[in-house]
Amino acid sequence: MTTPAPLLALSDYAIRFATPDGTVKAVNGLDLTVAPGETVAVVGESGSGKSQTFNGVFGLLARNAETSGEAVFEGRDLLAMSQKELDTVRGDHMAMVFQDPMTALNPAMKIKHQLAETLTVHKRVKRRAAEAEALKMLKKVGIPEAERRIDQYPHELSGGMRQRVVIAMALLCRPKLIVADEPTTALDVTIQAQILDLFRDLTSEAGTALVLITHDLGVVAGIADKVVVMYAGRIVEEAGVDQLFARPAMPYTAALIRSIPRVDREAEAVEPIGGRPPDLIHPPTGCAFHPRCRFAEDRCRRERPPLEAVEPGRRAACWFPFVDDAAGGPAPRTETAGA
Structure with a gap:
C-alpha cells in the first residue's frame, strides 16, 4: 500500500526577523508534514515559533521577515508564490482560524x-x-x-x-487544510470542549486536515493524531499522541506534561517549568533547552542535538532521550488528561 503524498510539507523551513537589536531566529530548519485528513497539534510555550511558522505558510508575516526553505502545499511551493497567487490558495484551499476573533x-x-x-x-x-x-x-x-x-x-x-x-x-x-491558532484561548471549558468536538467532526466527515496550534498539551489529548513540540523555533519532539503522553522522549515535553493540571492528581503534582525561554537573537549553544533542563550534561551545552528517529513513529532532538523515565516521568495518560 502506497503512502499518500503530504498535503503540506515544510522542508528546511526558516524565518528570520531583522530588528535594531539583531536578527531574531524565529523558526529554524523545520521539516514537517501534514497528511490529508490528519490532525497535527503544534505545541510549546509562547515564543517557541508555533504561530510564526504558519503565518509564514500563509504569507502573513511582518515586512521585516525573511523566509527560506520550502513550504509545499499540493505540490506548489507557497514561499515562491506572489501575493496574487497566494490569494488563489488562501481561503479556498487552506484557511486559518485566528486566536482573537475580534x-x-x-x-x-x-x-x-x-x-x-x-x-x-x-x-x-x-x-x-x-x-x-x-x-x-x-x-x-x-x-x-x-x-x-x-x-x-x-x-x-x-x-x-x-x-x-x-x-x-x-x-x-x-478547504483541504485548516490551521487553528489557539482557537480555545479565553473560552470557558464548556465552549472549549464544543469547539474541539466540532473540529473532530469536521476532520472525520470532510477529510479536512487540521493543524491545531496551542501552548496547552492537555487540550489536544483527545483530538490529535500527531503532536509536534516546538522550542526556540525548532521541533524538539514529534510523535503519535498516545506515544507522547505515555512516554515523552524529550525532557522539555515531559516538563510540559507535568505542568498540566489534572483532576486525578493533587495540585502539588503540577510542576511549572523553571527559567525563561531563550533569547532568539542570541540563543544558547548546544541544546536550547539545556539552561532549564535538570538532566543537562556537558554535551548538551556544547552540541545541538539533531532531530532524528528514536523509535518507530517518533523523532526527538535530545542526546539522552527518555532520560525522564529514570526520574519517574509523567504518569501515563488517562481519559481525564485532556479534560
Missing part, C-alpha cells in the same frame, strides 16, 4: 456580509445564495438562533459565538 472580523460589517464575502470572492457565488450557505454553516457550527445572529455585528455576539463565526468562515469554501 481581530479577524470587521466590526463595521454584519456577520452575514462577512461570511457571504468569502463565497462571493473565492467561489463566485451570487450574494443571495452565499448568504443562504452562510446561514447553513452558522447552524452547523452550533450558533443558537442563527437566523437572528447572522444579521448582527461582531460586538453583539459572545466570545464563543464570535469564535464559531470565524470557524464557519474558514469552513465555507471547504
Whole structure:
C-alpha cells in the first residue's frame, strides 16, 4: 500500500526577523508534514515559533521577515508564490482560524456580509445564495438562533459565538487544510470542549486536515493524531499522541506534561517549568533547552542535538532521550488528561 503524498510539507523551513537589536531566529530548519485528513497539534510555550511558522505558510508575516526553505502545499511551493497567487490558495484551499476573533472580523460589517464575502470572492457565488450557505454553516457550527445572529455585528455576539463565526468562515469554501491558532484561548471549558468536538467532526466527515496550534498539551489529548513540540523555533519532539503522553522522549515535553493540571492528581503534582525561554537573537549553544533542563550534561551545552528517529513513529532532538523515565516521568495518560 502506497503512502499518500503530504498535503503540506515544510522542508528546511526558516524565518528570520531583522530588528535594531539583531536578527531574531524565529523558526529554524523545520521539516514537517501534514497528511490529508490528519490532525497535527503544534505545541510549546509562547515564543517557541508555533504561530510564526504558519503565518509564514500563509504569507502573513511582518515586512521585516525573511523566509527560506520550502513550504509545499499540493505540490506548489507557497514561499515562491506572489501575493496574487497566494490569494488563489488562501481561503479556498487552506484557511486559518485566528486566536482573537475580534481581530479577524470587521466590526463595521454584519456577520452575514462577512461570511457571504468569502463565497462571493473565492467561489463566485451570487450574494443571495452565499448568504443562504452562510446561514447553513452558522447552524452547523452550533450558533443558537442563527437566523437572528447572522444579521448582527461582531460586538453583539459572545466570545464563543464570535469564535464559531470565524470557524464557519474558514469552513465555507471547504478547504483541504485548516490551521487553528489557539482557537480555545479565553473560552470557558464548556465552549472549549464544543469547539474541539466540532473540529473532530469536521476532520472525520470532510477529510479536512487540521493543524491545531496551542501552548496547552492537555487540550489536544483527545483530538490529535500527531503532536509536534516546538522550542526556540525548532521541533524538539514529534510523535503519535498516545506515544507522547505515555512516554515523552524529550525532557522539555515531559516538563510540559507535568505542568498540566489534572483532576486525578493533587495540585502539588503540577510542576511549572523553571527559567525563561531563550533569547532568539542570541540563543544558547548546544541544546536550547539545556539552561532549564535538570538532566543537562556537558554535551548538551556544547552540541545541538539533531532531530532524528528514536523509535518507530517518533523523532526527538535530545542526546539522552527518555532520560525522564529514570526520574519517574509523567504518569501515563488517562481519559481525564485532556479534560
